[in-house]
Amino acid sequence: MSGIREKFDQTERIGVVGSPSSTAGLNIDILGTAVKKRLVGSLSVFHYAQDGNDHYAMGQITEVQMQNVWTQDPTMRGIIRQKGRVDPITERQDVHTANMMVSSVFSEGSTGIEPSSLGTVPATGTSIRLLNQSVMESLFTNYRDELFYLGNAYGTSIPMPMWFKHFGKSQTGSGGVGEAYHIGVFGKTGSGKSVLAKMMMMGYAKHPSMSIFVLDPQGEFASDLTAESPLRRVMVEKLGRNVEIYDLHNLVLTDKDLFKKILANSGFFEELGIIMDANRNRAANEVVKALQPKKRSAKKGGLSSFGIDPESSASSSGIALHHAHTREAFDRVWDALGQEQVQNNIYTSKDTRERLSQNYDTADPDEFYERWRKITNLFTYEQKVNAVNIQNLVKKIGERQGNTIIIDFSENNIPPDTYWNDSIRYVLIGEFLKKIKTEAEEAYKAKRLLNCLVVIDEAHRLAPREEPETEDMSAVRTTLIDAIRTTRKYGLGWMFISQTLSSLHREIINQIRVYVFGFGLGWGVERYALTDIIGGAEDAIQLYQMFRDPQSTLGERVYPFMTIGPISPLSFSGTPLFFNALKYPEDFVRMNFE
Numbered sequence: 001m002s003g004i005r006e007k008f009d010q011t012e013r014i015g016v017v018g019s020p021s022s023t024a025g026l027n028i029d030i031l032g033t034a035v036k037k038r039l040v041g042s043l044s045v046f047h048y049a050q051d052g053n054d055h056y057a058m059g060q061i062t063e064v065q066m067q068n069v070w071t072q073d074p075t076m077r078g079i080i081r082q083k084g085r086v087d088p089i090t091e092r093q094d095v096h097t098a099n100m101m102v103s104s105v106f107s108e109g110s111t112g113i114e115p116s117s118l119g120t121v122p123a124t125g126t127s128i129r130l131l132n133q134s135v136m137e138s139l140f141t142n143y144r145d146e147l148f149y150l151g152n153a154y155g156t157s158i159p160m161p162m163w164f165k166h167f168g169k170s171q172t173g174s175g176g177v178g179e180a181y182h183i184g185v186f187g188k189t190g191s192g193k194s195v196l197a198k199m200m201m202m203g204y205a206k207h208p209s210m211s212i213f214v215l216d217p218q219g220e221f222a223s224d225l226t227a228e229s230p231l232r233r234v235m236v237e238k239l240g241r242n243v244e245i246y247d248l249h250n251l252v253l254t255d256k257d258l259f260k261k262i263l264a265n266s267g268f269f270e271e272l273g274i275i276m277d278a279n280r281n282r283a284a285n286e287v288v289k290a291l292q293p294k295k296r297s298a299k300k301g302g303l304s305s306f307g308i309d310p311e312s313s314a315s316s317s318g319i320a321l322h323h324a325h326t327r328e329a330f331d332r333v334w335d336a337l338g339q340e341q342v343q344n345n346i347y348t349s350k351d352t353r354e355r356l357s358q359n360y361d362t363a364d365p366d367e368f369y370e371r372w373r374k375i376t377n378l379f380t381y382e383q384k385v386n387a388v389n390i391q392n393l394v395k396k397i398g399e400r401q402g403n404t405i406i407i408d409f410s411e412n413n414i415p416p417d418t419y420w421n422d423s424i425r426y427v428l429i430g431e432f433l434k435k436i437k438t439e440a441e442e443a444y445k446a447k448r449l450l451n452c453l454v455v456i457d458e459a460h461r462l463a464p465r466e467e468p469e470t471e472d473m474s475a476v477r478t479t480l481i482d483a484i485r486t487t488r489k490y491g492l493g494w495m496f497i498s499q500t501l502s503s504l505h506r507e508i509i510n511q512i513r514v515y516v517f518g519f520g521l522g523w524g525v526e527r528y529a530l531t532d533i534i535g536g537a538e539d540a541i542q543l544y545q546m547f548r549d550p551q552s553t554l555g556e557r558v559y560p561f562m563t564i565g566p567i568s569p570l571s572f573s574g575t576p577l578f579f580n581a582l583k584y585p586e587d588f589v590r591m592n593f594e
């Protein structure tokens with residue numbers, strides 16, 4: 001036997017089961033010896049018999065109440081008002097009660113400790129004790145290698161056991177779930193959510209078979225991994241993972257339609273007075289046609305050689321997209337835009353066509369070439385270190401398991417000669433999302449699970465609840481929602497990091513399985529959104545509202561979180577758990593990697 005009963009008997013008794021209680025929530029009468037303890041958030045445990053076996057039920061104390069009926073009597077009130085206290089009554093007659101939310105139950109049978117459930121309510125008078133590390137260790141001996149720590153139970157110094165199982169098929173000892181979880185990490189700015197998301201990422205990174213892909217619009221993960229940071233030390237030195245970081249200095253776009261889209265939206269045509277969407281799109285088509293092989297001289301490949309055949313660029317037959325940045329390519333395009341037939345294709349009405357013609361004649365080609373070069377630089381391999389296209393980059397998560405790939409889309413990492421704006425950022429992210437989804441589908445068709453976590457920072461910008469302002473943003477939102485709906489069963493999970501719940505698309509929130517809430521969502525619209533998710537569990541909301549803003553605390557900062565979902569052996573009933581994040585990096589690295 002595990003000796004758990006002896007250890008249990010040695011733990012501190014804080015109260016007894018009181019009445020009324022139910023399997024959903026227990027009422028606890030707090031013992032006089034425990035009323036001066038900080039109990040809210042404490043992990044507590046009780047022993048009871050169910051189906052002839054010893055059972056241990058665990059949970060957190062969510063609320064402590066005090067009542068003294070004597071002091072509510074009007075006469076007593078009067079005396080207390082004058083004297084401040086009535087000795088036999090004030091304090092002595094105080095009755096403290098607490099609510100305990102049971103989050104997990106284990107039974108001790110002949111085969112050892114096994115998960116069970118609270119199938120009955122223990123008798124009044126059943127002792128409630130404070131869970132200590134020694135009991136916890138006995139309970140989880142079988143899972144010891146899988147446990148991972150993000151924090152201590154709220155308001156205590158007891159580490160809260162958690163686990164981050166990979167998304168692949170379960171092999172002996174590797175504990176895969178065989179499907180992915182979508183995860184949401186929420187909290188207002190400064191609540192510590194980015195740090196927590198990184199800690200969770202490291203939890204997953206412990207599995208050598210799991211790939212991690214980070215879409216990093218702020219460059220936060222990238223900068224943390226480039227420098228000699230704790231994150232880098234853990235990922236590279238301790239876990240021996242292959243970490244690759246890419247930004248626009250490396251990325252090469254290859255898609256012809258993407259080129260048309262970017263060109264049409266780049267302002268290039270506006271400078272020629274081509275304003276309306278439809279006309280700009282037609283103009284972009286004409287540009288692409290101009291780069292294609294001329295019909296009479298086309299010897300090989302025709303359309304299919306466009307953008308694919310690296311040898312074709314200099315030939316008169318066509319100019320490959322990755323050579324479009326050359327002056328030769330531009331001259332050909334510029335020349336085409338001056339032709340009457342081409343202008344006819346852009347504008348059907350005579351007036352507008354003539355205006356275009358005039359604008360063209362007075363335009364300075366050198367100036368236009370400068371603009372052209374910045375756009376086409378997105379599509380070239382030249383002068384790029386480790387040049388890689390989106391397709392090949394995404395393949396890295398499928399071809400070799402255990403890769404960690406970070407794509408930095410931040411403003412401060414744009415090469416000087418490259419055209420860049422928010423719209424392109426969205427278009428690029430959209431391309432990544434589509435390719436990632438395809439990669440997962442292909443793996444699944446080949447009877448593999450991708451076993452990959454995609455981390456998306458600033459998720460509310462990519463999938464806002466309100467209708468996005470532009471078509472590009474709207475397309476990204478649709479792609480993202482579509483991807484997360486379908487990829488779970490392919491072993492592809494998404495971790496969304498966001499400052500808000502209320503402005504993130506509902507469909508994303510609905511698909512999330514593991515929620516982590518940091519400080520700052522307890523009021524106004526955020527509170528509504530939160531209540532919606534946790535099903536109106538008032539106790540939990542009240543405890544969540546006691547969280548203090550880490551940015552305005554005196555002394556050492558604590559970063560409190562509430563989590564719901566299958567990331568802890570302490571919670572398989574879906575009840576929220578409360579913890580304070582471990583001090584990062586010191587305590588976190590020591591607890592998990594040393």
Ligand SMILES: Nc1ncnc2c1ncn2[C@@H]1O[C@H](COP(=O)(O)OP(=O)(O)OP(=O)(O)O)[C@@H](O)[C@H]1O
Pocket residue numbers: 187188189190191192193194195196499559581582583584585
């Ligand atoms: N567990 C922790 N231990 C020590 N310091 C922490 C911890 N969590 C966060 N911090 C510190 O608090 C600050 C804010 O944390 P973080 O960047 O994670 O917040 P955030 O909620 O992601 O904010 P933003 O939305 O602005 O990115 C950082 O300086 C970080 O180093």
